[in-house]
Structures are given as C-alpha cells and as structure tokens.
Amino acid sequence: MLEEIVRSGNVEKYNANLILSNGDRVNQEVTKVGLFSAKSDGKYFDYSNDMKALVELSTQPSTSLGSSDDTFVIDPTRGTLFELLNNQPTLMNRIQQGGVVGYIIIFLGVIGLLFAFYKMVVLNLVFTKMKKQIKSLDTPNDNNPLGKVINIFNKYKNHDLNDLEVKMAETILKETNRVKKGQSFVKLLSAVTPLLGLLGTVTGMIATFQAITLFGTGDPKLMAGGISTALITTVLGLVAAIPLLFSYTYISSKSGRIVSILEEQGMGMLAKSL
Incomplete structure (x- = not known):
C-alpha cells in the first residue's frame, strides 16, 4: 500500500508496448501520471x-480538457471513467442502433426537408x-398567378358577366392548385416519420422481451441496452417530424x-366590371 501511495504521486516516462485503436502493436514512450492516467x-x-498491455481509448477525452503534451486528464477511479467514456456511443x-427503420x-426526413425548402x-x-404585380395592375405579366388572372379578365371583360365569372373562377382555381401542389406531401411526411419511429420502438421492445425470455432479468444492462436501442427510432422520428411540421x-x-x-383581386376586378 505504501508503494502504491508513492507511485500514485510520481510522473514517469518509459517505453511500453501499446495497442492502437486500429489493432497495431507499437513500442513507444509513455508518460504516466501516478496510477490515474497514461x-x-x-x-x-x-x-x-x-x-x-496499454490499449488506446477508442473515444478520447475532449481536447479542451487536455490537448497539450504537458496537460493531462486524470481519472481518479483508475480507469472506470475512461471505460465509461470508451463505451459512450457516438452519434453514428x-x-x-436505429437499424433499417432508422435509416x-x-x-x-432529408427528402421532406429538401422539398420543403424548395417549396418555400x-x-x-x-x-x-x-x-410587384399589384403595384402595376395595368401591365399584367404571366410570370405570376395574379398576372394570369388579370390577362383572363382583360380577355373576357367584354363578354357576358356569367362567362367572365366562370373564366375567372377557373383560372383562380387552376393557380390555387398549382400554388398548393406538393403541400400535402410535406404534411404526410411530418405524420409518417413519428409513426415509423413508434414502429421501430415496438419492434425493438419485442426483441428486448424475447432476450429477457431467453436470458432472464438477471442482467440489467441487457434490458437497459435493448430499451435504449429501441427508443432511438422514436427520437429519430421526432427529430424528423418537428422541422417538417414547422x-x-x-x-x-x-x-x-x-x-x-x-381571390381578393379577382373579386375586385369583377366588381369593377359591374
């Protein structure tokens, strides 16, 4: 115990066999701070x-904690915290973990957001x-729906009022459908993605309960890991649905x-013709 206490306060440099994250074994200098960090x-x-042997951590501590050679991150638990950091999953x-449903x-979600951005x-x-067309109603332009409505009005304004009204209503309806085209697709995706997330969660929970049936409930990590994996699809579904809904x-x-x-401009033009 006395030797361990003494070694815990020493900073040593020596050559040692190391195992890198890619599996290669190398012999190079190691700086060890007591029994806490290498x-x-x-x-x-x-x-x-x-x-x-000393094995490289697959998940390195944050560079803001100790990026230079003379700065060290200390693990007072002698490896437990480093092991937890090593087992912490990354975003990928x-x-x-979401599996096929997650992909x-x-x-x-990506397709829906790209289409929504294009539509915006x-x-x-x-x-x-x-x-711009509202400011110059006397010079209609076909590059916008209002200009097309004005052109139809000018073309049929000398016809019977009923014919003019029918032509105006037909043009406004055609332009309305063109403006709203694709809108329901974004709405559909905003409703489907959380349902797919729920589907992935349900299937993941079924697999978790099957594992519990086979191996019992003696290992809490088995249950926690399975439930965590199952809930990932719900998170992905909500992450995709929220921006789609907005x-x-x-x-x-x-x-x-x-x-x-x-509609307002169309009604105004019909009122002027009366």
Missing part, C-alpha cells in the same frame, strides 16, 4: 487486464412577383396568403 503521442491509453453509433426515417423558395418568389405550417401559411390575394 498518455503517448497526444492520445490516452488504459491498461487492459485481458491483453496485458446511435444512428446505427428510412432519416431518408424521408418557390412560394416566396411567387409572392414577391405578385406584390415547414408545412410555413408553406401552408404562405400559400394561403397567395390564394387570398388572388
């Missing part, structure tokens, strides 16, 4: 009783052109304003 070439190592590990959710850009361009709300609101302008 560092070589800027990387931390932990002693493995199975391999009887979490995604891989499907990510794919649908298109609607904003249309809205900008319509605002995107759908924005698209719906913007398209509603465009349709409202079309």
